[in-house]
Amino acid sequence: MACHDEPMNKVEPSLSKAALWMGGWLALMLTMSVAGRAATKEVDVFQIMEIRAVLGIFLIYPLIHRAGGLSAMRTNVLGQHIGRNVVHYAAQFAWFFALSMIPLAQLISIEFTMPIWTAILAALFLGERITTMKLFSVVLGIIGVAVIVRPSLDHVDPGQIIALTAAFGFAIAVIMVKGLTRRDSVLTIIFWMLIIQSALGLVPAILVWEWPRAGIWPWIIVIAICGTFSHYCMARAMTYADATIVVPMDFLRVPLSALLAWMLYNEGVDAWTVAGAVLILFGNTLNLRDAGTARVPPAKKDRPHS
Secondary structure, eight states: OOOOOOOGGGSOOOHHHHHHHHHHHHHHHHHHHHHHHHHTTTSOHHHHHHHHHHHHHHHHHHHHHHHTSGGGGOOSOHHHHHHHHHHHHHHHHHHHHHHTTSOHHHHHHHHTTHHHHHHHHIIIIIOOOOOHHHHHHHHHHHHHHHHHHOOOOSOOOHHHHHHHHHHHHHHHHHHHHHHHTTTSOHHHHHHHHHHHHHHHHHHHHHHHOOOOOGGGHHHHHHHHHHHHHHHHHHHHHHHHSOHHHHGGGGGGHHHHHHHHHHHHHOOOOOHHHHHHHHHHHHHHHHHHHHHTTSOOOOOOTTOOOO
């Protein structure tokens, strides 16, 4: 993948490049899920998140050096960076808290309501147009996820509300990233993400800190690599296409995760999973075909955002 790093207003819209960067996001997220499954058996989540953020700073330093050093990471919208990362960190916390309260199937299905909130917020704050095909793609994706995880919908408990709050928080974070790509380079966005989230997680990590044994460090390093550069890929994808085009591509993570679980952990893939995967793939195909019929207009630099 190319490493040109510039704000959205200097980048030509490209659906194929957005899809390519989202392919990188998916590959890294799937790899991180394997590493995370191994690491979280022994290490507290807060500790893993802190190590990931700190190691991430060192991992992206070669890119920072090539871009002009720390002076090139200056930003005129530091408040927006802080706001985005506070929201993202809180959403992550809510997700893990909900995980301890409700079944994983329910949590996953609620998490993937995020594209709905993203589409609504993108229309409200970024001026993106929600076409009928985009909306249909999102609906098909959500139905596909529901078919795969088949959550129980007979009652609503506090854990479900917390999970919904997490999904909404992730959507806000995505929209804020999209806005930031119109002002700062992707590398600047990732740099401040790592700095701010390492500061946010320092106290929780200290409170639970235990040195990981030597055998678990390779998994933590993989998490740091994937966690850092997956966000880089997502932010790069956002520079080439609307959030309402990019985010539904993440639906593919559900059937791909099921396939990975079958290959590595011998977890069965049933007819429901296949049916859900078909719906997700079909919805993404419609979304991409619809996006290909019109160019994504570049944003104006002086346009106000929330």
